[in-house]
Amino acid sequence: MNFTIVSRGDERSNKIKAKMKQYLIDFDLVYNHENPDLVISVGGDGTFLEAFRRYVDKLDTTAFLGVHTGHLGFYTDWTSNEIEKLVIEIAKTPFHVVEYPLLEVIIRFSGEEKSTRVLALNETTIKTVEGSVVFDVQIRGEHFETFRGDGLCISTPSGSTAYNKALGGGIIHPSLEAIQVTEIASINNRVFRTIGSPLILPKHHTFLLKPLRKDSFIIAIDHITKSYANVKSIQSRVAKERVRFVRYRPFPFWNRVRDSFVTEVKRED
Numbered sequence: 248m249n250f251t252i253v254s255r256g257d258e259r260s261n262k263i264k265a266k267m268k269q270y271l272i273d274f275d276l277v278y279n280h281e282n283p284d285l286v287i288s289v290g291g292d293g294t295f296l297e298a299f300r301r302y303v304d305k306l307d308t309t310a311f312l313g314v315h316t317g318h319l320g321f322y323t324d325w326t327s328n329e330i331e332k333l334v335i336e337i338a339k340t341p342f343h344v345v346e347y348p349l350l351e352v353i354i355r356f357s358g359e360e361k362s363t364r365v366l367a368l369n370e371t372t373i374k375t376v377e378g379s380v381v382f383d384v385q386i387r388g389e390h391f392e393t394f395r396g397d398g399l400c401i402s403t404p405s406g407s408t409a410y411n412k413a414l415g416g417g418i419i420h421p422s423l424e425a426i427q428v429t430e431i432a433s434i435n436n437r438v439f440r441t442i443g444s445p446l447i448l449p450k451h452h453t454f455l456l457k458p459l460r461k462d463s464f465i466i467a468i469d470h471i472t473k474s475y476a477n478v479k480s481i482q483s484r485v486a487k488e489r490v491r492f493v494r495y496r497p498f499p500f501w502n503r504v505r506d507s508f509v510t511e512v513k514r515e516d
């Protein structure tokens with residue numbers, strides 16, 4: 248089996264990466280960052296987002312695993328002091344895979360520029376540098392509302408515990424194939440009126456934003472933020488691709504939510 252390891256880059260994560268790499272090679276696994284069957288992320292959820300981004304074009308053949316070197320993460324469930332145990336699992340046990348839904352975003356432009364299609368593991372957020380965004384919002388091709396405000400966040404179920412949660416969105420179990428739309432400070436008056444509450448859209452329902460005033464935006468896909476000009480529309484829906492997580496033991500989603508947000512847990516490392 249081919250594997251690769253993506254480290255957060257701090258000394259501690261790099262040390263764990265080096266240790267795991269050596270152990271796995273000793274077990275006859277092949278370190279190959281071009282075509283890995285298994286991608287191990289060492290760091291935090293942010294590191295996992297980066298590992299996902301690097302292999303987003305190989306989701307069919309790649310499975311992911313996260314080791315955390317800070318606090319418990321949503322994508323990182325192994326602690327750094329379980330490395331030996333984990334390495335033996337990887338080398339000896341055929342892995343069980345759990346799949347989570349992803350968000351597909353298509354940005355189309357008014358000029359010659361080709362449209363771009365991206366997949367997000369957490370979410371996309373659409374904002375502007377100055378002032379507010381104004382969009383005609385369509386759901387399944389029908390006008391829904393005219394949105395004016397700081398921006399919008401469209402998240403996956405596994406991303407629902409990230410930015411979405413801070414915006415008052417609900418937490419969605421990743422077995423549900425859905426996306427969630429949350430508002431970022433909408434302006435509501437006699438001219439502009441928005442629904443106000445988060446919306447949850449099932450598979451195949453498209454959420455389309457058409458700019459009504461300026462057409463330059465700051466669009467973030469997970470941890471990567473870029474600015475785009477001449478935007479004609481931004482379309483979001485549940486992607487046909489899914490991300491595969493390696494599981495050697497159960498760690499139910501609601502337990503992660505509890506341990507991250509409700510129960511005070513002692514740091515294990």
Ligand code: NAP
Pocket residue numbers: 290291292293294296317320321322369370405406407408409410411413468469470
């Ligand atoms: P960051 O600023 O370090 O991330 C903010 C926090 O979100 C970190 O504690 C990160 O965990 C955590 N996080 C990431 N994915 C999560 C998930 N699926 N569920 C729960 N928490 C999650 O930046 P980053 O590490 O590069 O992560 C980018 C993410 O930050 C974005 O995708 C967005 O969701 C989130 N974000 C949140 C806010 C907010 O809550 N107001 C604002 C902007 C961005 P680690 O410390 O383990 O990395």
Ligand code: MN
Pocket residue numbers: 291292293294
């Ligand atoms: Mn981070």
